[in-house]
Amino acid sequence: MGLIILLVVGGLIGWVASMIMRDNTGIFLNIVIGVVGAMLAGFLLTPLIGGVPITSGVISLPSILLSLLGAIVLLAIVNLVRRGAVR
Numbered sequence: 001m002g003l004i005i006l007l008v009v010g011g012l013i014g015w016v017a018s019m020i021m022r023d024n025t026g027i028f029l030n031i032v033i034g035v036v037g038a039m040l041a042g043f044l045l046t047p048l049i050g051g052v053p054i055t056s057g058v059i060s061l062p063s064i065l066l067s068l069l070g071a072i073v074l075l076a077i078v079n080l081v082r083r084g085a086v087r
Contacts, residue, residue, distance in 0.1 A: 002057045009059060010034030010067075017071035023079065033078075037071025045070065 011027065014034030018025050025033065042053025045066050054063040 006035060006055065007031055009054065010038055013038065013064065013067050013071050017068060017075055020072060021075045021079070023075055033071050033074055034067070037074045038067035040074055041066040041070025
């Protein structure tokens with residue numbers, strides 16, 4: 001059940017990140033960006049500032065905001081590599 005919740009929340013986070021970055025991605029890429037962004041934030045940002053990553057199953061406002069930040073950073077890196085500039 002935790003995997004399904006992670007996929008749904010990751011899809012929503014990826015969708016919001018793609019709306020913020022004005023990137024037109026499909027639903028599958030939104031899920032991938034949201035989940036990988038959540039993992040990126042969980043491994044890199046959470047130990048620095050504290051809290052619980054969303055990948056552990058705890059869904060709270062700080063964990064969602066950190067996952068959104070991780071997804072935005074991931075989209076910026078992808079745009080930089082793919083297009084040569086961040087939108």
